[in-house]
Amino acid sequence: MVRPPAVSRDVLCGQARGLILGGRSGVLSTTFRGKESWPYGSLVTYAPDVDGSPIFLFSTLSDHTNNLAKEPKASLLVERASRLKNPQQGPRVTILGTVKPTKSPRHKKRFLARHPGAARYAGFGDFGFYVMTPERLHLVGGFARAQWLPASEAQPTKAAARAIAQAEDGIVDHMNADHADALDLYANVLLGRKGTGWRAVSCDPWGLDLMRNDLPARLDFDAMVRDAGAMRTMLVDLVKRARAGG
Structure with a gap:
C-alpha cells in the first residue's frame, strides 16, 4: 500500500479547526451511568465558541446530561465523511474534553445564533447550556492519515x-x-x-x-x-x- 505524503502539523491543525468551527452537530460519547459504565453515543447539536470550545444545549431529561453529571469527561466526533461514497476517505475529528454547565450569556447567544430554532425551548426549566473544555484532538484527514494533537495547537491565542x-x-x-x-x-x-x-x-x-x-x-x-x-x-x-x- 502506498502511504499518502506527509502533511505538516500546521495543516493538520487547520483541518481539525476547520471541522470544528464549521460544524453544527456531532456524536457526543459519554459514560453511561450505572455499574457497567457502557460508552453511550448521542447525536447532539453544538456551536463553537470563539476558541473552538463546543457549546451545547441539553435537557436534564436526556441520558447524556445525566451521564455527564456523574462523569464530565466526554468526546465529540465531528465529521464530513458519512455522505461520501467511501466514508473512510472523509475527514473527521474527535475532541476529548470535559463538559460542564455554563451560565455565560455569551455562550447562550453564540449557540442560539448557530441554532435559532432552539430559542423556542432554550428557556424551559429543564434545559441548560453546557461547554466542553477540549484537551486533545484526534484528526483523521482521510484514509491512513491520522494524528493526535493537543487541543491548544488548533486554538487561537488566548x-x-x-x-x-x-x-x-x-x-x-x-x-x-x-x-x-x-x-x-x-x-x-x-x-x-x-x-x-x-x-x-x-x-x-x-x-x-x-x-x-x-x-x-x-x-x-x-x-x-x-x-x-x-x-x-x-x-x-x-x-x-x-x-x-x-
Whole structure:
C-alpha cells in the first residue's frame, strides 16, 4: 500500500479547526451511568465558541446530561465523511474534553445564533447550556492519515480569543447594518452559495459565520486575526477579492 505524503502539523491543525468551527452537530460519547459504565453515543447539536470550545444545549431529561453529571469527561466526533461514497476517505475529528454547565450569556447567544430554532425551548426549566473544555484532538484527514494533537495547537491565542469575544457583537451588528452587500458577496462569490439576504451571526479569530433562512455558511480567513482592527482589515480584503470575482 502506498502511504499518502506527509502533511505538516500546521495543516493538520487547520483541518481539525476547520471541522470544528464549521460544524453544527456531532456524536457526543459519554459514560453511561450505572455499574457497567457502557460508552453511550448521542447525536447532539453544538456551536463553537470563539476558541473552538463546543457549546451545547441539553435537557436534564436526556441520558447524556445525566451521564455527564456523574462523569464530565466526554468526546465529540465531528465529521464530513458519512455522505461520501467511501466514508473512510472523509475527514473527521474527535475532541476529548470535559463538559460542564455554563451560565455565560455569551455562550447562550453564540449557540442560539448557530441554532435559532432552539430559542423556542432554550428557556424551559429543564434545559441548560453546557461547554466542553477540549484537551486533545484526534484528526483523521482521510484514509491512513491520522494524528493526535493537543487541543491548544488548533486554538487561537488566548489574547486573540478574548479580543474577538469582546468585539464580536459590534462586528456582527456593524456588518448586518452597514454591509449587507458585502455579506451577499462573501456568500455568492467566495462560498458559491445562492440568494441574497445573508446575515452575519458570529465570528471568531479564524472566520465569519453567515446564515440565510436558517442555513449556515462559513467564511474561513486566510490567517488568524488578533483583534477587531485586524478583523476589519481581513473583511475589507475579502470583499475586494469577491468584487474582483473571487
